Amino acid sequence: MKKLNTSPLSGMQELLPTEQAVFDQLKQNISDVYHHYGFLNIETPIIERTDILLAKAGGDTEKQIYMVSKTAESADSADQALRFDHTVPLARYVVEHNNDLAFPFQVTQINRNFRGERAQRGRFREFYQCDADIVGREKLPIAYDAKVIACIYDALRTFNLPKMLIRISNRKVLAGFLAALELSDKTAEISNIIDHAEKVPVEKSAADLLALGLNQDQVDKITSFMFTSGSYAEVEAALSDILGPRMSAVAEGLAELKEVSDILEAKGTGNFTIDFMIIRGLDYYTGTVFETMLEDYREIGSIASGGRYENLASNFTDMKFPGVGGSIGLTRLFFVLREYDLINLATEKPVDYVVLPITTNEYETAFELADKLRAEGKSVDIDLSERKLSDKFNRAGKIADFAIVIGNDEVISQKFTAKNLQTGETVEL
Amino acid sequence: MKKLNTSPLSGMQELLPTEQAVFDQLKQNISDVYHHYGFLNIETPIIERTDILLAKAGGDTEKQIYMVSKTAESADSADQALRFDHTVPLARYVVEHNNDLAFPFQVTQINRNFRGERAQRGRFREFYQCDADIVGREKLPIAYDAKVIACIYDALRTFNLPKMLIRISNRKVLAGFLAALELSDKTAEISNIIDHAEKVPVEKSAADLLALGLNQDQVDKITSFMFTSGSYAEVEAALSDILGPRMSAVAEGLAELKEVSDILEAKGTGNFTIDFMIIRGLDYYTGTVFETMLEDYREIGSIASGGRYENLASNFTDMKFPGVGGSIGLTRLFFVLREYDLINLATEKPVDYVVLPITTNEYETAFELADKLRAEGKSVDIDLSERKLSDKFNRAGKIADFAIVIGNDEVISQKFTAKNLQTGETVEL
Numbered sequence: 132m133k134k135l136n137t138s139p140l141s142g143m144q145e146l147l148p149t150e151q152a153v154f155d156q157l158k159q160n161i162s163d164v165y166h167h168y169g170f171l172n173i174e175t176p177i178i179e180r181t182d183i184l185l186a187k188a189g190g191d192t193e194k195q196i197y198m199v200s201k202t203a204e205s206a207d208s209a210d211q212a213l214r215f216d217h218t219v220p221l222a223r224y225v226v227e228h229n230n231d232l233a234f235p236f237q238v239t240q241i242n243r244n245f246r247g248e249r250a251q252r253g254r255f256r257e258f259y260q261c262d263a264d265i266v267g268r269e270k271l272p273i274a275y276d277a278k279v280i281a282c283i284y285d286a287l288r289t290f291n292l293p294k295m296l297i298r299i300s301n302r303k304v305l306a307g308f309l310a311a312l313e314l315s316d317k318t319a320e321i322s323n324i325i326d327h328a329e330k331v332p333v334e335k336s337a338a339d340l341l342a343l344g345l346n347q348d349q350v351d352k353i354t355s356f357m358f359t360s361g362s363y364a365e366v367e368a369a370l371s372d373i374l375g376p377r378m379s380a381v382a383e384g385l386a387e388l389k390e391v392s393d394i395l396e397a398k399g400t401g402n403f404t405i406d407f408m409i410i411r412g413l414d415y416y417t418g419t420v421f422e423t424m425l426e427d428y429r430e431i432g433s434i435a436s437g438g439r440y441e442n443l444a445s446n447f448t449d450m451k452f453p454g455v456g457g458s459i460g461l462t463r464l465f466f467v468l469r470e471y472d473l474i475n476l477a478t479e480k481p482v483d484y485v486v487l488p489i490t491t492n493e494y495e496t497a498f499e500l501a502d503k504l505r506a507e508g509k510s511v512d513i514d515l516s517e518r519k520l521s522d523k524f525n526r527a528g529k530i531a532d533f534a535i536v537i538g539n540d541e542v543i544s545q546k547f548t549a550k551n552l553q554t555g556e557t558v559e560l
Numbered sequence: 561m562k563k564l565n566t567s568p569l570s571g572m573q574e575l576l577p578t579e580q581a582v583f584d585q586l587k588q589n590i591s592d593v594y595h596h597y598g599f600l601n602i603e604t605p606i607i608e609r610t611d612i613l614l615a616k617a618g619g620d621t622e623k624q625i626y627m628v629s630k631t632a633e634s635a636d637s638a639d640q641a642l643r644f645d646h647t648v649p650l651a652r653y654v655v656e657h658n659n660d661l662a663f664p665f666q667v668t669q670i671n672r673n674f675r676g677e678r679a680q681r682g683r684f685r686e687f688y689q690c691d692a693d694i695v696g697r698e699k700l701p702i703a704y705d706a707k708v709i710a711c712i713y714d715a716l717r718t719f720n721l722p723k724m725l726i727r728i729s730n731r732k733v734l735a736g737f738l739a740a741l742e743l744s745d746k747t748a749e750i751s752n753i754i755d756h757a758e759k760v761p762v763e764k765s766a767a768d769l770l771a772l773g774l775n776q777d778q779v780d781k782i783t784s785f786m787f788t789s790g791s792y793a794e795v796e797a798a799l800s801d802i803l804g805p806r807m808s809a810v811a812e813g814l815a816e817l818k819e820v821s822d823i824l825e826a827k828g829t830g831n832f833t834i835d836f837m838i839i840r841g842l843d844y845y846t847g848t849v850f851e852t853m854l855e856d857y858r859e860i861g862s863i864a865s866g867g868r869y870e871n872l873a874s875n876f877t878d879m880k881f882p883g884v885g886g887s888i889g890l891t892r893l894f895f896v897l898r899e900y901d902l903i904n905l906a907t908e909k910p911v912d913y914v915v916l917p918i919t920t921n922e923y924e925t926a927f928e929l930a931d932k933l934r935a936e937g938k939s940v941d942i943d944l945s946e947r948k949l950s951d952k953f954n955r956a957g958k959i960a961d962f963a964i965v966i967g968n969d970e971v972i973s974q975k976f977t978a979k980n981l982q983t984g985e986t987v988e989l
Contacts (some may be wrong), residue, residue: 132878135612137656139605140640145653147660148600148667155601160703161790167934169941171959173580176572176686177606178626182564197607198629199642201676211569213628224574227566231576235945235957238577243606247630257605267945274923274944397924398931401768449561484599494703495826505596512598515703516664516696529662530600 142256264456277394301382571685672829693885706823732813
């Protein structure tokens, strides 16, 4: 009989060991690729000062934050809360340690963040984000934007997902475009309409734009703009058609897009397209923005995204730290990939061998054999429980690929046979 | 100018990237050994229900717990707090998922826990614990105690520390010994005196025992007991000298100690001794208890410890889950090893190569070379910043072992030279 409710709190991911092994492998894959790209790992505390976390807050952040307090009084009585992303702690870290860091600072954080969102299926309150950022001091060349995109894409490639598409835009193109249309004062509202255009009929977007007080020509130009996508040459031509003599307004943004596009092509980074529907919300991005999606599963939405921010730590310091970063929201992604059956949970068992000594007389031999296999990098469990062999085999089948029974014969012969727990086949070791 | 205090909260570990790389390597070493021993990784949420965390609390736990609350109202209004160890969440996990687990359940948790202790040097409020536990259903043979000890010891061996000593005792021996002396009603007080005996002169321990109302003979026997250590045969002989005809009172505990000792010897696990001074506080341990120390640095205290608990989840369920576990407190250990200069922070840089293309004309060659090296498992950074080559070398020296300059010659010849950033030596790739 249970005495207390032992389910995890709602909104928390809690996996069985075999599921956890798959999750861990995906996390390790991401970490390996980031590491191969030269990103340095850091870990910031999960608990931060509230004034740091909320320095730039607004909107939902403040409502969703988890406040922390101790039951007893303590000397350190600062208001504390759980971090809700990696970017704010990174900004604090860069300011605090800037004299000890080598800029451009290529940094990764793969860890859990916390948001007290309203509970709903597929939304998590505690979730892994796998961030890769490059932070400069004073300036950071646009080439780094391409590097972050290529790295995130290569990390996702290890998942063996169906056709991925990277969609890239640049906030400066949008800003220049709206300036050319003399609509700069409506940037926030128009960005919001473009940001949601993918989920509604085009007539709805057009009506929303008209409702803002735009004339029909402006509405037509913006709807043409937001459906523009393709290679750099294609989108440049399309923009030129729309803007005509006012094309110079988007020159800076286009030059950045061209550089990112050229580098991704030189690097041979797979399937990417320039797509002006990509906005990335009303976030702090100032230049390049990107999202990644599965072409055949558009309804999943973006599985990794990021962009360029001109000033990472403006709330904490007068020093200037431009940066570019991207993130894979692994907890949500793992959940979605399981829903869509896009991930193979039954691939391999977490343990390679379970060794089954029949009596205590075979323990020494079992230990020796296990240590030998461990030295080869294998995961080896030894079942020392006093149960029937059939029960032991039953347990082994749940966690391991092979079982090795050790009786008196094996002790004498020092020859061992591994039984494949799926197929029943045996192999000599 | 700083606008806010950007230091991490006191009691939180925050490392520079090169330090973090060493910390990460130690954590990976522990994880690898646990995995090789067949332990399955799980991750429980950092936030738990307060009633779960405090079901068995008492003493300092309640005072040190971090309570969590959301600023806005939400449907899920259960009292929430941050976990202070891995054991309570493990108990909840085992009860919740027991139908899906294969028992004996060998499980590891390597993650952060939280305690709002009073701030002091070397004490952390957010800290990694690396736990390995084996949980049975209804029963669990004593042989598993030896397995946990051997595994923790092998994990620590990867640190290349000076002489380690595992000290093993058994609570049943102590209980039997006190029963033989008709002192069972003073078990808690006497345990506490033995637990602290290492840090005070023997006269102080004796005086404290007398102050409990013990007679001189009882005091002498207990001080003899607590200074008893050695091989199994030695401690058995010593106990027999002290207890004489009442020796049967410690028979059960001794039998368990003998089994653990025999297995560790059969397994060839290094330097261990039986030592009755080991108590492990007033924790929930019921049989085997162990600590690990560095023989030449006894003042550091235990660097890994654990023991047997007869009933993991008695606060949550009527089902019986006996277990045995051990833990390495990695954050504190890392701090102490640095203090004692027992860990080499300058071993290797986190990045293998920094590639330095001289102009954008060399980018494509740089990307190709980097991808080739990455495919070999190397960590490769490409410096795309528009700075002087000397500045780039300066940055590379802080994070990487080698630099590879790529100019027009290298593009044409496709031959590359790596320069060792420590020694200045060059090698052809």
